[in-house]
Amino acid sequence: MRILYSNIPPLRIKEGQETFIDGFRTASQEADKLDIAVGYVSKGSLLELDQLVHEMKIQYVRLNMGMYMIEGISESTYHTAVDVNKRWQEEGIGEIRLVRPFKYHGKLYVFYRADQPFCAFIGSHNLGALKLEAVNRRQYEISAETRDLEEVQEIADFVNSLSSPVCSRNLADIDSHSIKLIREVNTSLSGVELVHEVPDKSVELYQKHRVGNIFKLPLKVPSKEDIEYDQLHGTKTAKFTKSNINVCYAAPRSARKNRDWYETQLTVSTAVRQQEGYPEKNHPFFVVTDDGYWFKAHTTSDGNKQFSAVGDELIMGRWLKGRLAAAGLVTPVNDTGKDTKYRGMITREMLDAYGADSLVFSKTDQKAIDEDGTELPVWTLSFISVKDNESSPEEEKDK
Incomplete structure (x- = not known):
């Protein structure tokens, strides 16, 4: 021995x-x-x-x-x-x-x-x-x-x-x-100035106070086969890089700097935007996420089609993609311009493995005071699977 x-x-x-x-x-x-x-x-x-x-x-x-x-x-x-x-x-x-x-x-x-x-x-x-x-x-x-x-x-x-x-x-x-x-702790939001953490009990409380429609935003991502096809034929999945979660792989905004991997551009469809109760353009509100983060968001752009955080365009990506990275499904990329094999691109397989493919947000009957003294509505924001068929706030009240 x-x-x-x-x-x-x-x-x-x-x-x-x-x-x-x-x-x-x-x-x-x-x-x-x-x-x-x-x-x-x-x-x-x-x-x-x-x-x-x-x-x-x-x-x-x-x-x-x-x-x-x-x-x-x-x-x-x-x-x-x-x-x-x-x-x-x-x-x-x-x-x-x-x-x-x-x-x-x-x-x-x-x-x-x-x-x-x-x-x-x-x-x-x-x-x-x-x-x-x-x-x-x-x-x-x-x-x-x-x-x-x-x-x-x-x-x-x-x-x-x-x-x-x-x-x-x-x-x-x-x-x-x-x-x-x-679930792993998403550390991508740690130390971000405009983001705060809230306890689980507060998250549960706000979810119980949801009212009105639930708005669902499916994430548009390629499959591994799409990426492999591009690599083989020298093409590019343009439809997956110019919007939504993989916008960081779109053309750089300047010749000197590629887009940050955490950058996202969440584009909401016309059908969703036309639903009653959808946030008004440039009217900020607080969101409390299903994993306990709190930050300010708004809807912007032509047709009110963009859904993003206020003050830092990387917050939404740090919240969303950071969860996938914490789960070991993807590794953040330091330079998206050098990631020619799209190793950091979010794929359908990653979302399937995580068990979530959509953002779901809903208004509550609660309000909170902004730093300038303005009273803003509070919304809930979750990263879930549309297969879950989440019930509406009205249905939950009937249970």
Whole structure:
């Protein structure tokens, strides 16, 4: 048996000792198959494992995640696991499974060569130990490595049992609606001067005070196939870049500066604008979002067709696209002009994965005082799926 340490002061490793990460790399270099069963993972560790598997030319990898079916999983970790699992299956090199009937909290790593297990780790290191980040950099864990073939085989047999259909299933075979997704905090609005946070109870209160029509604004986005077609044929999805959420990919406003990735241009259809109670042009109002943000908005432009925040054109994008980024579905782009493959473009698949494809806003019977003493109406603003068929305020009152 060999101990695998963390390396955190004041308990730095000593001469002759080895860290878990180094031990994992050493064993992986000797292996052609990995079988892992842990309680928790992280987005960073999933991506690190994926990279190591390709770097070490591992022929097959199987990962069991043990705690999430019952406890729930953060949305960024879930979406990353879905993507990695899909990639492994398409490449024929592995899968990610989810333990279903109970919470599995063990941490086991089995290394195979020529279909025979030769090494195993057992201890307290979750997969997150592969990628040191702020949340685990000061978390000391310790494990043991064994190369005793009887012990290794016993651990391998247990992991095989855990991977049987009665205990776990491939992540792709589990309905996402049966998994509790824990929403990530959208930090894109942190420190923005014109935005304030409100508690959940206040959000719920304002939602109960909604009156009149509910206005729905579907988000116009391309599919991955649309983008791939453009890449293949040298065309451009102009209809998706000149309006709505992907306007940042439209032509720059000046020759020296490309558009900010957070820039959006929410264009409301004539049919929606003609509904009774739609906001009057250039008459500001407060909005309280479904995730607890508060800022001022208005409708502007020709025909009153634009819906935007007041004072900062990036606020709406930081609220909307920031949620998708927090969920791990897209990475903000520093320079949209250099993103020639549209990696930062919001797609239909991203919205489907998030479970929302429309903005929904509705007036309440509440008002609040602006900084200049003006009394302004308060509206609610939500990012939801039109498939939800949200009921009207009048229907809610009847319930």
